[in-house]
Amino acid sequence: MPDINKAMEAAARALCLLAGHPENIKFEGKPMWQSYLPEAKAALDAVLPYLRGE
Numbered sequence: 117m118p119d120i121n122k123a124m125e126a127a128a129r130a131l132c133l134l135a136g137h138p139e140n141i142k143f144e145g146k147p148m149w150q151s152y153l154p155e156a157k158a159a160l161d162a163v164l165p166y167l168r169g170e
Contacts, residue, residue: 120160125149127156 129139132149139149 124153124156124160127159128152131155 129149131152132139137148140147143151
């Protein structure tokens with residue numbers, strides 16, 4: 117079974133880099149990539165039904 121949390125982190129890190137930001141620079145006290153978690157979640161929510169064959 118896929119690890120959704122790891123997939124969401126990987127997506128958030130990729131979105132962060134795509135926006136031109138270093139992944140681990142601090143933003144509001146947390147690594148910058150964490151600010152991209154809502155977008156990553158939206159993307160995963162959109163694709164998971166297709167990956168699961170639903």
